[in-house]
Amino acid sequence: MRSLTIEPLSKEAFAPFGDVIETDGSDFFMINNGSTRRYHKLASVETAQPEDQAIISIFSAESLEMPLIIRMLERHPLGSQAFIPLLGNPFLIVVAPIGDVPVSGSVRAFLSNGRQGINYHRGVWHHPVLTIEKRDDFLVVDRSGSGNNCDEHFFNEDELLLLNPHQ
């Protein structure tokens, strides 16, 4: 079983999958009479249909036992999905490029430093949220509307992957 290498999250490395929402290394301009930096449009919300809405939720997620066997990935064909950590904790991200199905050999893992959020672009394969803390809270910005917006893909036994943050 291939063990995923956990890469530090960066805009450049994550570019094939979406955006990194962070102040570090991001452009800004001053607002509010010079008291506030606006890190403008770090990511955009993608939707698919005119009546779709961009919505804001909070996910309070429990950690999964690690090391974790990655058996499945999901995608949202009708919209993007952003996760912004609310408590400043590092968290794990597992993704694969857009395609009819995720290719096991193309799956990559990243670690957010807790000051970085991510925005999966529409159709990017990803594992459901992966916390390192026993429980962690995320602000989630994604699409609400009619139709199925979550496809799941389960890997064959010989495609399974291992995610081990303790390695």
Ligand SMILES: NC(=O)N[C@@H](O)C(=O)O
């Ligand atoms: N199902 C759901 O809303 N959550 C997943 O999309 C996820 O990426 O965690």
Ligand code: NI
């Ligand atoms: Ni998702």
